[in-house]
Amino acid sequence: MSTRCFLPHCPCESTSPQNSVVIDVEPSAVVNARNAEVALVYRCSWDTQHSPCGMFIEGSPRDILSHLRERHGIVHSGDADLECRWSSCSMDKRLKMSSIARHIGKHLGIQFKCSRCGLTARDDVVRDHIRRNPGCADAAVQLVPGPGARRIVSP
Numbered sequence: 001m002s003t004r005c006f007l008p009h010c011p012c013e014s015t016s017p018q019n020s021v022v023i024d025v026e027p028s029a030v031v032n033a034r035n036a037e038v039a040l041v042y043r044c045s046w047d048t049q050h051s052p053c054g055m056f057i058e059g060s061p062r063d064i065l066s067h068l069r070e071r072h073g074i075v076h077s078g079d080a081d082l083e084c085r086w087s088s089c090s091m092d093k094r095l096k097m098s099s100i101a102r103h104i105g106k107h108l109g110i111q112f113k114c115s116r117c118g119l120t121a122r123d124d125v126v127r128d129h130i131r132r133n134p135g136c137a138d139a140a141v142q143l144v145p146g147p148g149a150r151r152i153v154s155p
Contacts, residue, residue, distance in 0.1 A: 025056045025152060026067055032058065033152045040149045042108045045087040046072055052087045056150060057111045061101035068100070109146025115139045 025041055033039035041056035044067060057067045061109075068074040074082065081094040086107045095103055101147065102122065112126045116139035119129050122140065130136045 009028070023056050023150065023152075024054065026058070026063070026071075028063060029056065029058045029064065029152065031094040039152050040143075040145050041152055042110075042146060042148050042150070044071075045084045045107070048072060056152075059105060059108050059146070059149075064101040064104050109148065111144040113142045113144050113145075115142050120144060
């Protein structure tokens with residue numbers, strides 16, 4: 001069963017399943033959902049002052065870095081060191097800013113898979129695997145969403 005948009009006097013004409021939940025999502029994810037009709041988002045657990053962020057973000061490196069810059073004031077500088085402030089992170093060393101998005105992707109549980117042989121790893125590892133293995137040369141890199149992924153659907 002679907003219901004009309006929950007906002008009073010909203011002209012959007014959208015319908016939502018009865019069990020839909022309203023979540024705080026980065027505006028870029030909403031735009032991407034409209035363009036693709038579906039987007040996967042993850043809860044940000046970047047912890048500032050003992051309070052995890054909680055906003056839902058997309059899991060691409062570009063979207064992660066954009067969120068860190070716009071919501072947490074972290075400016076991207078390739079060789080700057082940064083402490084991971086993800087609430088569940090136990091890493092005690094600092095990371096290069098250029099690798100923080102990949103590190104956060106690990107917290108989100110995001111992986112990628114070779115469509116030919118099923119190798120599952122980070123995006124760059126799967127791409128390198130496909131490039132180096134003739135048996136997988138025509139394979140595609142497939143996203144394997146993390147366990148906390150939520151699907152947002154375009155109205």
